[in-house]
Amino acid sequence: MALEHAILVSLMEQSASGYELARRFDRSIGHFWNASHQQIYRTLKRMHRDGWVDLEHISQESRPDKKVYTTSSVGSDELREWISTETTGSNSRVELVLKLRGASYGDISSVREQFEHHRDAATQRLDVYRRIEKHDFPDPTRLSARGVHQHLVLTAGLRIEEGFIAWCSEVLDALAPQT
Amino acid sequence: MALEHAILVSLMEQSASGYELARRFDRSIGHFWNASHQQIYRTLKRMHRDGWVDLEHISQESRPDKKVYTTSSVGSDELREWISTETTGSNSRVELVLKLRGASYGDISSVREQFEHHRDAATQRLDVYRRIEKHDFPDPTRLSARGVHQHLVLTAGLRIEEGFIAWCSEVLDALAPQT
DNA sequence: GGTTTCATGTAACTAGTTACATGATTTA
DNA sequence: TAAATCATGTAACTAGTTACATGAAACC
Numbered sequence: 168m169a170l171e172h173a174i175l176v177s178l179m180e181q182s183a184s185g186y187e188l189a190r191r192f193d194r195s196i197g198h199f200w201n202a203s204h205q206q207i208y209r210t211l212k213r214m215h216r217d218g219w220v221d222l223e224h225i226s227q228e229s230r231p232d233k234k235v236y237t238t239s240s241v242g243s244d245e246l247r248e249w250i251s252t253e254t255t256g257s258n259s260r261v262e263l264v265l266k267l268r269g270a271s272y273g274d275i276s277s278v279r280e281q282f283e284h285h286r287d288a289a290t291q292r293l294d295v296y297r298r299i300e301k302h303d304f305p306d307p308t309r310l311s312a313r314g315v316h317q318h319l320v321l322t323a324g325l326r327i328e329e330g331f332i333a334w335c336s337e338v339l340d341a342l343a344p345q346t
Numbered sequence: 347m348a349l350e351h352a353i354l355v356s357l358m359e360q361s362a363s364g365y366e367l368a369r370r371f372d373r374s375i376g377h378f379w380n381a382s383h384q385q386i387y388r389t390l391k392r393m394h395r396d397g398w399v400d401l402e403h404i405s406q407e408s409r410p411d412k413k414v415y416t417t418s419s420v421g422s423d424e425l426r427e428w429i430s431t432e433t434t435g436s437n438s439r440v441e442l443v444l445k446l447r448g449a450s451y452g453d454i455s456s457v458r459e460q461f462e463h464h465r466d467a468a469t470q471r472l473d474v475y476r477r478i479e480k481h482d483f484p485d486p487t488r489l490s491a492r493g494v495h496q497h498l499v500l501t502a503g504l505r506i507e508e509g510f511i512a513w514c515s516e517v518l519d520a521l522a523p524q525t
Numbered sequence: 526g527g528t529t530t531c532a533t534g535t536a537a538c539t540a541g542t543t544a545c546a547t548g549a550t551t552t553a
Numbered sequence: 554t555a556a557a558t559c560a561t562g563t564a565a566c567t568a569g570t571t572a573c574a575t576g577a578a579a580c581c
Contacts, residue, residue: 187560204562209562227559232561233559
């Protein structure tokens with residue numbers, strides 16, 4: 168899972184209450200990730216129990232009290248570790264984006280390697296899709312209605328992989344170690 | 347939810363056992379959707395209970411018996427209805443792909459409208475991202491390490507929206523009513 | 526003799542969503 | 554005076570993952 172890690176990255180940038188984190192997830196991070204306030208409160212509680220975050224109670228006049236969370240040293244160790252761990256599973260692209268965002272809190276060369284790996288995997292996938300296209304849709308101008316729809320679905324796969332590979336190249340260019 | 351509907355689309359194309367469906371999800375559909383066999387068996391059971399699918403027990407020699415499921419009339423009504431229902435929520439792009447794949451089993455003009463709507467929404471999002479880029483990264487050549495990372499994350503958003511909009515245009519061109 | 530394929534499932538767990546609950550203050 | 558903002562939570566549910574279980578046949 169990575170909601171914990173998304174929260175850690177966000178807290179590294181700036182300490183926050185659960186409410187404030189929920190708002191951040193609705194804005195910047197939330198463009199590609201979303202988490203409800205219920206999820207965030209629940210997760211913060213667990214993270215505090217596990218010592219990943221420190222907690223400060225803040226009383227306010229004319230506003231409800233709030234609990235401000237800060238990444239602890241255990242938390243930042245955990246984040247650093249997670250950033251260097253190979254990214255697998257169905258959510259991997261979103262996690263890669265998150266690792267990029269938090270790259271300064273971990274080992275950048277490891278992030279680079281992970282991007283290389285996922286770019287290569289995407290290139291192979293793209294190749295598979297192109298073979299499928301050649302095999303199943305040799306003449307895309309002559310297709311039944313259902314054939315057209317199926318071909319468009321395959322096109323989605325092609326476009327997604329192409330886009331991802333291009334973006335990986337941008338990332339790798341920008342993360343290139345300055346020699 | 348839409349796993350039910352993904353199964354319905356798959357069964358409309360060809361009746362299958364839970365095992366066979368799981369394999370299909372690992373291949374074609376599974377490039378952008380994945381479902382474990384446990385999930386599929388559980389969901390098929392519920393769909394059968396609700397009358398969305400019919401069931402035929404098939405005994406085989408030298409192979410375990412299997413249960414072959416077929417979309418019932420209730421199921422195809424449900425699918426038709428779902429295809430015409432507005433697509434919302436965090437999973438909407440995957441659902442749109444699925445509706446495209448099953449478009450022949452529902453109302454194509456409604457699918458068209460949904461694609462138009464989502465293309466327009468993506469165009470607005472893209473515009474928001476471009477404004478953010480102008481505002482937060484006026485000079486992308488002069489950025490701190492963290493600034494570079496944050497900018498690349500924004501770039502991911504830009505590329506995803508651009509790609510999605512381009513693909514929607516392909517879809518809309520292909521689905522255009524022949525006049 | 527070991528792995529893959531066919532074929533079905535249960536049980537326990539983690540993650541995420543929806544609905545409900547409270548209550549003051551500020552803004553339209 | 555109604556809605557939005559700030560601020561926290563509980564409870565119940567749905568969806569998805571991981572681990573365990575069985576057992577024959579085909580393939581390498």
